Amino acid sequence: MKAPTRQLDVDLAIEFAGIRSPNPFWLASAPPTDKAYNVERAFAAGWGGVVWKTLGEDPPAVNVSSRYSAHFGHNRDVLGFNNIELITDRPLETNLREISEVKQRWPDRALIVSLMVPCVEESWRAILPRVEATGADGIELNLGCPHGMPERGMGAAVGQNPDLIEQVTRWCKTHSRLPVIVKLTPNITDIRAASRAAKLGGADAVSLINTVNSITSVDLDRMIARPIVGHQSTHGGYCGAAVKPIALNMVAEIARDPQSAGLPICGIGGISSWQDAAEFVALGAGAVQVCTAAMLHGFRIVEELQDGLARWMVSKGYRRLADVTGRAVDNTTDWKHLDMNFQTIAHIDQQQCIQCGRCYIACEDTSHQSIAKLAEEDGTRRYEIIEAACVGCNLCQITCPVEGCISMVPQSTGKPFMSWDEDPRNPFRELA
The missing domain is CATH 3.30.70.20 (Alpha-Beta Plaits)
Incomplete structure (x- = not known):
């Protein structure tokens, strides 16, 4: 299938952290990227890359039923999506074999493998060569899963600790030649601490945000939060359109942080239109990942994403995505300025x-x-x-x-620019 963007005088191809992709739209690590069947359908639809659903050590994770819930708007529009699904529940060898086969059949697409194993160097040392042998283009460290598997010391337990982020990232850079993308959790006080730690560990890029801790609703008849598993529930990971403002802010915080300067960013969180993608790019993202929108509308939404982004770029005189990346960063500042x-x-x-x-x-x-x-x-x-x-x-x-x-x-006030640091109404302006 030919992407409609090829008729336009614009090039959507990117190189992100050394990984080439025909366009910046990647599917995020999630149910849509859990197996070869899904991934190949996604590539056929036009997605530039995928992040394969998170692999871990055997025995594989065991999931519960049910797993999803949603926060609805009027007319049952899904504003936010909540899940309590864990990493892949298929054997590691099965996933590795399918990754290798898919990469051989689709060599021009970016294929990133998400990983989450215990916070022990030997566990990373063991799995990394096996992933590298598949021919995958890079790895993404899932350091942000907000629920499940705490007994293995994984997910947000690592992503909320900058020292562990730096340590795990360094292990992966030591034991693998693949580009390392560190996926960050939003369930943290200051996202910059996490990105700085990833950079210190040698990360080639960061991706964010992972899902937000959430309970979407409560069944007031049964008095159980959703999703319901028997007679109980638990908090899950929130994603979809509702988290986009959180994600945009955190992307911008990293992009304008001097200590994270130059660190490539892959934007994730509520992207469902080309406008959403363009906003992430303007705030510093060099690629974007999509999940909930694909789950709600199917893989062919990528046609609209590509076409809309390309037409907008042409209208503004941009030829490449790099011409857009970060253009809004310098105009984003602290309130006091x-x-x-x-x-x-x-x-x-x-x-x-x-x-x-x-x-x-x-x-x-x-x-x-x-x-x-x-x-x-x-x-x-x-x-x-x-x-x-x-x-x-x-x-x-x-x-x-x-x-x-x-x-x-x-309005024309006739007054010059004056920041809060300079404002005589600020009782602490001299300290500022």
């Missing part, structure tokens, strides 16, 4: 306004009482911004159901 003299005021386009009153209610009840509710002669309503009271908080724009009806208009 923002311009205290910048001001915007909301404006309502009366031609688009449907007089629903949602902006008025939100502002009147919970914000700054800066929207006037006016009665027209014909009995209809009209809403107007009280400019003197508007602080430019954006709440009215967010609550408005008509896209583009409310805009935030920058």
Whole structure:
């Protein structure tokens, strides 16, 4: 199948941490990458790479039933997805054989193997040569699984400890020639500590985020959280569209951290459209991984991802993904460095306004009482911004159901740039 992007004057091919891929869209380590059948269907659909579902030592993990739950929006749209599934429950030898066969049949695709074994050097020393022998392009260290297998000292137990991250990464760099991507957990106070540790250990790249600790809902009749296993439940790993803001922030934190400078980043978390992917790239990602969207909509969504990203790049004059990577990083800063003299005021386009009153209610009840509710002669309503009271908080724009009806208009204050460190209202500005 020919990708539609080939008709456009843009090149989506990437080289990430020394790994070549025909496009930046990889399937994340998860059920969609658990076996050769799935992976080959994904490659046939156009995915540039996959991260094979996490391998571990034999005997393989044993999973429970059921395993998934979801956080739903209106019309049962899946906002977030929760799982309590463990790493692969198939024998190691079976996985290794299939990885080798798939790589031979699809040599142009990136094939990364996710690994999670006990935090003992000998366990890593034993499995790494076997993975390397498959012809795989790289390994991803699963240091963030938030549930299950604590008796083996794996997953988040390692990913929440920078010393262990550095140690395991160094073991893998010592005992393997493959590029090492360290997958980071979001269940940590400061993601930069984890990325710095990975870099100190010699990591070729990091990928993030892994799933977020979560309980999506409770069955109020049975009084059991979901997913339900018999008469009990447990917390799981949260992913899908709802975690995208968390993931974007953590990617940006690493990208703009001087101590992690130059460390390639693979973005993961809630990517379901080309716009999502472009946002991750703009904040520093050189490749992206997708899971939940593929599970909900199938492998062929990659056609739309590629086509949409390529058309946007053409419209902006970008030829390669590297031209986009990190472009928003320099414009991302700490709050104290923002311009205290910048001001915007909301404006309502009366031609688009449907007089629903949602902006008025939100502002009147919970914000700054800066929207006037006016009665027209014909009995209809009209809403107007009280400019003197508007602080430019954006709440009215967010609550408005008509896209583009409310805009935030920058105001000329005649004042120069002034950060909080410089602001005379800051009682600690001299210390800053």
